Amino acid sequence: METILCIKENIISYYIKDQGFISANIIDYKSLLSYENIWFGPRNILENDFSFRQIIPYIIIKKNNLIAAYYRGSKGGEKRLHGRLSIGFGGHISIADLIIQDNTINVNQTIENSAIREIKEEIKNINVIKKTLVGFIKNNEEDVSKVHFGVVEIWDILDDKLSSNDNTVENIQYIKINKLINYIDEFEDWSKICVNVIF
Numbered sequence: 001m002e003t004i005l006c007i008k009e010n011i012i013s014y015y016i017k018d019q020g021f022i023s024a025n026i027i028d029y030k031s032l033l034s035y036e037n038i039w040f041g042p043r044n045i046l047e048n049d050f051s052f053r054q055i056i057p058y059i060i061i062k063k064n065n066l067i068a069a070y071y072r073g074s075k076g077g078e079k080r081l082h083g084r085l086s087i088g089f090g091g092h093i094s095i096a097d098l099i100i101q102d103n104t105i106n107v108n109q110t111i112e113n114s115a116i117r118e119i120k121e122e123i124k125n126i127n128v129i130k131k132t133l134v135g136f137i138k139n140n141e142e143d144v145s146k147v148h149f150g151v152v153e154i155w156d157i158l159d160d161k162l163s164s165n166d167n168t169v170e171n172i173q174y175i176k177i178n179k180l181i182n183y184i185d186e187f188e189d190w191s192k193i194c195v196n197v198i199f
Helices: 009-015 107-122 177-183 189-197
Strands: 003-008 020-023 038-042 052-063 066-072 128-138 148-157 169-176
Touching: 003 009, 003 107, 009 052, 020 189, 038 052, 052 107, 052 128, 052 189, 066 177, 107 148, 128 189, 169 177
Parallel strands: 052 148
Antiparallel strands: 003 038, 003 052, 020 128, 052 066, 066 169, 128 148
């Protein structure tokens, strides 16, 4: 049984009143994502329990004015996203990602540890020069969004070409930032939000 990191919906709603993309500059995310507020639970139950949201690192890969995009393959664990175009890399945070510091869960480092692991699993050998936390996604437009909470980072990299390391990441390619809007109908819900708000 897969065990993943989550947070209660009512705790998120206390800190975040709005829907969609929420800038990291306007909420007290350190308090929101404190160790007292998180819990590891069984994924098979959490996927259909709207009283919790699974915390997901959603990493946007950027090279100058280019954004990495890919299609979610049919081998991915989240069937509701298969075949959708995405600019978000990453996935669920497992027990193996856990970072304990001073006898306490370091939530930010645990999220970052998961993001690093997921990127290594999905993309071959990228050279990251900067990581920026830009915000969060809380959305209720689709059932899959109702049980997830996105932690959105932009990773600036040096690589001219990208290669997939995983069959859940298909047809990986760069798209110019000013051309992202042309693909809006193909994007999954969270990618649409990021394209419309961040870029």
